[in-house]
Amino acid sequence: xxxxxxxxxxxxxxxxxxxxxxxxxxxxxxxxxxxxxxxxxxxxxxxxxxxxxxxxxxxxxxxxxxxxxxxxxxxxxxxxxxxxxxxxxxxxxxxxxxxxxxxxxxxxxxxxxxxxxxxxxxxxxxxxxxxxxxxxxxxxxxxxxxxxxxxxxxxxxxxxxxxxxxxxxxxxxxxxxxxxxxxxxxxxxxxxxxxxxxxxxxxxxxxxxxxxxxxxxxxxxxxxxxxxxxxxxxxxxxxxxxxxxxxxxxxxxxxxxxxxxxxxxxxxxxxxxxxxxxxxxxxxxxxxxxxxxxxxxxxxxxxxxxxxxxxxxxxxxxxxxxxxxxxxxxxxxxxxxxxxxxxxxxxxx
Amino acid sequence: xxxxxxxxxxxxxxxxxxxxxxxxxxxxxxxxxxxxxxxxxxxxxxxxxxxxxxxxxxxxxxxxxxxxxxxxxxxxxxxxxxxxxxxxxxxxxxxxxxxxxxxxxxxxxxxxxxxxxxxxxxxxxxxxxxxxxxxxxxxxxxxxxxxxxxxxxxxxxxxxxxxxxxxxxxxxxxxxxxxxxxxxxxxxxxxxxxxxxxxxxxxxxxxxxxxxxxxxxxxxxxxxxxxxxxxxxxxxxxxxxxxxxxxxxxxxxxxxxxxxxxxxxxxxxxxxxxxxxxxxxxxxxxxxxxxxxxxxxxxxxxxxxxxxxxxxxxxxxxxxxxxxxxxxxxxxxxxxxxxxxxxxxxxxx
DNA sequence: TTGCCAATTTGGAACGTTCCAATTAAAAGC
DNA sequence: GCTTTTAATTGGAACGTTCCAAATTGGCAA
Numbered sequence: 001x002x003x004x005x006x007x008x009x010x011x012x013x014x015x016x017x018x019x020x021x022x023x024x025x026x027x028x029x030x031x032x033x034x035x036x037x038x039x040x041x042x043x044x045x046x047x048x049x050x051x052x053x054x055x056x057x058x059x060x061x062x063x064x065x066x067x068x069x070x071x072x073x074x075x076x077x078x079x080x081x082x083x084x085x086x087x088x089x090x091x092x093x094x095x096x097x098x099x100x101x102x103x104x105x106x107x108x109x110x111x112x113x114x115x116x117x118x119x120x121x122x123x124x125x126x127x128x129x130x131x132x133x134x135x136x137x138x139x140x141x142x143x144x145x146x147x148x149x150x151x152x153x154x155x156x157x158x159x160x161x162x163x164x165x166x167x168x169x170x171x172x173x174x175x176x177x178x179x180x181x182x183x184x185x186x187x188x189x190x191x192x193x194x195x196x197x198x199x200x201x202x203x204x205x206x207x208x209x210x211x212x213x214x215x216x217x218x219x220x221x222x223x224x225x226x227x228x229x230x231x232x233x234x235x236x237x238x239x240x241x242x243x244x245x246x247x248x249x250x251x252x253x254x255x256x257x258x259x260x261x262x263x264x265x266x267x268x269x270x271x272x273x274x275x276x277x278x279x280x281x282x283x284x285x286x287x288x289x290x291x292x293x294x295x296x297x298x299x300x301x302x303x304x305x306x307x308x309x310x311x312x313x314x315x316x317x318x319x320x321x322x323x324x325x326x327x328x329x330x331x332x333x334x335x336x337x338x339x340x341x342x343x344x345x346x347x348x349x
Numbered sequence: 350x351x352x353x354x355x356x357x358x359x360x361x362x363x364x365x366x367x368x369x370x371x372x373x374x375x376x377x378x379x380x381x382x383x384x385x386x387x388x389x390x391x392x393x394x395x396x397x398x399x400x401x402x403x404x405x406x407x408x409x410x411x412x413x414x415x416x417x418x419x420x421x422x423x424x425x426x427x428x429x430x431x432x433x434x435x436x437x438x439x440x441x442x443x444x445x446x447x448x449x450x451x452x453x454x455x456x457x458x459x460x461x462x463x464x465x466x467x468x469x470x471x472x473x474x475x476x477x478x479x480x481x482x483x484x485x486x487x488x489x490x491x492x493x494x495x496x497x498x499x500x501x502x503x504x505x506x507x508x509x510x511x512x513x514x515x516x517x518x519x520x521x522x523x524x525x526x527x528x529x530x531x532x533x534x535x536x537x538x539x540x541x542x543x544x545x546x547x548x549x550x551x552x553x554x555x556x557x558x559x560x561x562x563x564x565x566x567x568x569x570x571x572x573x574x575x576x577x578x579x580x581x582x583x584x585x586x587x588x589x590x591x592x593x594x595x596x597x598x599x600x601x602x603x604x605x606x607x608x609x610x611x612x613x614x615x616x617x618x619x620x621x622x623x624x625x626x627x628x629x630x631x632x633x634x635x636x637x638x639x640x641x642x643x644x645x646x647x648x649x650x651x652x653x654x655x656x657x658x659x660x661x662x663x664x665x666x667x668x669x670x671x672x673x674x675x676x677x678x679x680x681x682x683x684x685x686x687x688x689x690x691x692x693x694x695x696x697x698x
Numbered sequence: 699t700t701g702c703c704a705a706t707t708t709g710g711a712a713c714g715t716t717c718c719a720a721t722t723a724a725a726a727g728c
Numbered sequence: 729g730c731t732t733t734t735a736a737t738t739g740g741a742a743c744g745t746t747c748c749a750a751a752t753t754g755g756c757a758a
Binding site: 005052053055057058065078082084085088097100119121144257283287289 | 446451464606637
Binding site for chain 2: 744746747
């Protein structure tokens, strides 16, 4: 209840030392005598001192702010929430705090948020970019020597590190699984064609088709918004072509649910009459009916790895960009129809 | 690519004015001549100036930091993620940024995180407290005159504002609904007895029982961890008593799912042989089988309100504590059995 | 001319820390 | 006893901003 806040000078006065000594104690310097250190610490506790990081950052004007920025495109989505949690885990235990903001896929907001974080002197940024983010959006950051790690979605051309899941491989094993269940006409449904993730997943589809000797009919590749509604729309189009598919790999789980809706609207039961595979393994995937077969990625793991990479770059001063791909795995549930097969066949999967 | 970062003094030199003038421009003061302002702004853009909020905060040593801290107990849980998003929405549009951290229900971590936020000079805190948080944990904050709003869970005895959902009313209407479906033996399952939320919900249960003329048998009140496993355990105990219940209101949705598991393990089908009502309306509630009848609360709305309240208190300098209760509503789905009833009866619900 | 007013602008002194060079105190070497 | 070494401490100058009181304009009435 003194006038203002209690500063290092107040501590110094009360402990009978100089402010410099108090500062040394604060930084855990070995130069200071144990007795003095104890005394100073005692006084600090007594007076209820709280460290002013702002002032400290000002002086040691560098990347020592102990703040790392985290910007995600959709925190409502459990996937990205998990990502943020993963980041928080490693960031917190390294004594940093995280500035977290949500852009809701809005590029302008993303710019604002990043600018604001710069003003606050973040020492690094982890970004799960909003759709259509360009390298130019990250340019000022990297130019200022602030390490940036993009996660989940790549930003083409950006000179930043990245941690993304193995999109190509994921769709590849999905298609492979469907082929092993006897499907030959397999559609690739959903997603925006102008995104890097789409490209990678489509590449996986093409590679699998080639590997399994399927003819890769362009009619079977259908883009649409990666949402539930987009899924219903996509399956509608897929079933309107001449030589109909009997199975589909979907851009993500939300879209796969929409595909299930669309199938039912046509009187087809997903998992029995048509095989569906999603991507992401969101939390609802296992409780939905039918339970969704999907490609599981580990968002929390991606978050952790992104944070580790960022911290490494921060402490290294300046490291060159590094790209990590996080592996994925197929989770077989009901929507692919595998559960309908006789047991001896299922064991082969 | 000059030596260090570009400061207000660099701008002043380049624009041929004094640093004070630049500062005035920065703050949008009406004192400065339009021509000068334009000139300064141009130079700032040209030199790539970035505002140093840390330095500013240092001078105007007050609650002007434009940072608000948000601490949630479990970001993995979609409920709290939504809360954070709600907060972010209003906080961002007020020109603040949010420091978000996750405590994972860990009290020590919560303390660390709050301390860290204080060091960074947050101008307010929104806290969804970890279990067993005590008023003492918030004491230093409020003593320092930092506005605090607790959300979702109340902290008994804390001199802080709060935004919580109407727990009492929620369980009340849940029980009432079950009674309207003909149930007389209704259990209250799950939750930790030492929490404020438990008390409120139990009070709702008791009030509804009294209002509907049920005999409120203490055997029907069973506490357990509010998790899926805890639900299975709770229903097990509930069905082992002499005069078995035919329905249950559950502490939350996760627990309700566990109750469904436990019922099935006993050969009972939830929704047909036993009515189950959850609380929270998590995202899986509508896709589960049977779809869960539950009390819907609006976490994003709570977040928004909490943020608005906090901002109000920040700008007001010092306002006294205020308590907001956020209303809830019953979402009737399948697990309560209402869908099995003839249509004319359902309309009464 | 002189004085006065409004409109702009400005130099320093903060803010709370860290860092540097310099100082002091005590111990050690000759 | 005198220098040298080591250990511990210290004052003052930064850091980049805001704020205050004061100064500089130009116009305009007396």
